[in-house]
Amino acid sequence: MKIFEQLERQRHWNEDERMLLDQVQRLADQVIAPAAEHYDRSGEFPQKNVDAINALGLNALFVPEAYGGAPMSIRLYLRVVQIISEACASTGIIYATNYHGMKPLIDVGTEEQKQRLLPLIAEGGLGALAITEPEAGSDATGMKTSFTPDGDDIIVNGTKIFITNGNIADRILLFGKWSEIDDPKKAISALIFEKGTPGFEVIRLEEKMGHRASPTAAIAFNNARVKRANLLGNPGDGLSILLSSLNKSRPSVAAHALGIATAAFKDMVTYINDRKQSGRKIIEFQGNQFMLADLATDLAMAESWLDYVAGLFERGESDFGLEASMIKMRASDLAMRISTEAVQMHGGYGYCADYRVERLMRDAKITQIWEGTNQVHRQLIGRSFIKK
Numbered sequence: 002m003k004i005f006e007q008l009e010r011q012r013h014w015n016e017d018e019r020m021l022l023d024q025v026q027r028l029a030d031q032v033i034a035p036a037a038e039h040y041d042r043s044g045e046f047p048q049k050n051v052d053a054i055n056a057l058g059l060n061a062l063f064v065p066e067a068y069g070g071a072p073m074s075i076r077l078y079l080r081v082v083q084i085i086s087e088a089c090a091s092t093g094i095i096y097a098t099n100y101h102g103m104k105p106l107i108d109v110g111t112e113e114q115k116q117r118l119l120p121l122i123a124e125g126g127l128g129a130l131a132i133t134e135p136e137a138g139s140d141a142t143g144m145k146t147s148f149t150p151d152g153d154d155i156i157v158n159g160t161k162i163f164i165t166n167g168n169i170a171d172r173i174l175l176f177g178k179w180s181e182i183d184d185p186k187k188a189i190s191a192l193i194f195e196k197g198t199p200g201f202e203v204i205r206l207e208e209k210m211g212h213r214a215s216p217t218a219a220i221a222f223n224n225a226r227v228k229r230a231n232l233l234g235n236p237g238d239g240l241s242i243l244l245s246s247l248n249k250s251r252p253s254v255a256a257h258a259l260g261i262a263t264a265a266f267k268d269m270v271t272y273i274n275d276r277k278q279s280g281r282k283i284i285e286f287q288g289n290q291f292m293l294a295d296l297a298t299d300l301a302m303a304e305s306w307l308d309y310v311a312g313l314f315e316r317g318e319s320d321f322g323l324e325a326s327m328i329k330m331r332a333s334d335l336a337m338r339i340s341t342e343a344v345q346m347h348g349g350y351g352y353c354a355d356y357r358v359e360r361l362m363r364d365a366k367i368t369q370i371w372e373g374t375n376q377v378h379r380q381l382i383g384r385s386f387i388k389k
């Protein structure tokens with residue numbers, strides 16, 4: 002793993018960052034990874050892992066100081082997501098979803114909204130991001146959830162599906178359409194829905210192939226009354242909030258996918274250095290070395306591109322949607338490819354639950370589907386080359 006150790010050294014973390022990363026690595030090794038199999042099998046919410054993450058104050062990493070946070074760099078946040086996800090993909094996505102849901106509030110919320118809504122998140126509250134609906138997946142503009150103004154309130158009606166943390170989140174970033182705006186795209190608006198608001202219903206929790214400990218909920222809003230003060234921006238600002246928030250969450254889901262890819266890569270290398278057939282270690286067969294070389298190279302390239310995107314983000318660039326699409330697409334394809342090869346390299350054992358690679362392959366699949374399917378990302382990247 003010399004290449005990856007060198008890559009990590011080149012990140013030149015400062016002393017505070019190094020100390021935090023060491024703490025997160027210990028947490029991952031001692032608490033999160035050992036429990037991952039249990040949570041995957043039981044499908045139980047990994048409360049102990051979330052408590053341990055909160056004991057380290059990791060939500061504070063992305064919340065500004067004025068609202069109870071202790072922010073460090075986005076690069077550091079992404080590294081934390083990767084380390085946690087390598088230990089347990091379910092726990093990784095639960096943690097990252099707090100950021101995905103709350104970053105738009107941090108970016109476009111008013112001072113009053115941030116003072117009121119963010120301290121709970123900084124202390125370890127759960128966030129969610131609710132876009133998808135039964136009839137609106139890849140094309141989110143087809144959403145039907147309605148926001149109807151009523152004096153100082155907004156009446157919310159509609160159904161969202163596949164919402165990570167949706168059943169338990171303290172704050173949900175919710176997208177819907179402003180009833181008084183006719184144009185379907187211009188009507189999209191965003192608000193923060195607070196836990197405990199009457200009219201909220203959890204319809205069901207999905208039974209899934211992977212990420213079995215990360216709750217995925219179908220939720221409904223039945224004449225739910227939300228304070229107008231919770232609207233982000235103005236009525237109709239939702240589409241631009243949605244697009245800019247996805248640009249920021251995609252590097253984060255890429256870091257999560259790279260966590261899965263890294264776990265699979267390490268398990269594969271360990272196993273084929275040990276397992277022998279025909280009197281030779283599996284790694285000594287040249288075909289397997291070629292495969293390993295390709296995967297290691299792609300993993301190193303993806304990590305470097307993630308660092309590059311994080312750099313754009315940190316320098317305050319606003320136009321990095323394509324770069325974010327590229328890393329989301331490549332990291333998730335790689336997680337699927339490496340975990341599939343890792344199962345293959347374990348032979349029959351890889352298909353059995355005794356080895357972690359079986360879980361990693363199941364966990365990897367969704368990374369190609371959520372936050373924009375990889376077909377959609379290919380389309381976004383490809384069409385950027387069409388000459389006007």
Ligand SMILES: Cc1cc2nc3c(=O)[nH]c(=O)nc-3n(C[C@H](O)[C@H](O)[C@H](O)COP(=O)(O)OP(=O)(O)OC[C@H]3O[C@@H](n4cnc5c(N)ncnc54)[C@H](O)[C@@H]3O)c2cc1C
Nearest residue numbers: 130131132133138139163164165217370371372373374376
């Ligand atoms: C475990 C899990 C967690 C999730 N978490 C969240 C969450 O927290 N918040 C949230 O809002 N959503 C969440 N989602 C939803 C997820 O983002 C959507 O499933 C995804 O965007 C795809 O939408 P869809 O399932 O409706 O598929 P569809 O849009 O119906 O797509 C079906 C197929 O058609 C393809 N397709 C669609 N449009 C095109 C096109 N233009 N060109 C080529 N191919 C196309 C797709 O790539 C896909 O292969 C989650 C989903 C799952 C399963």
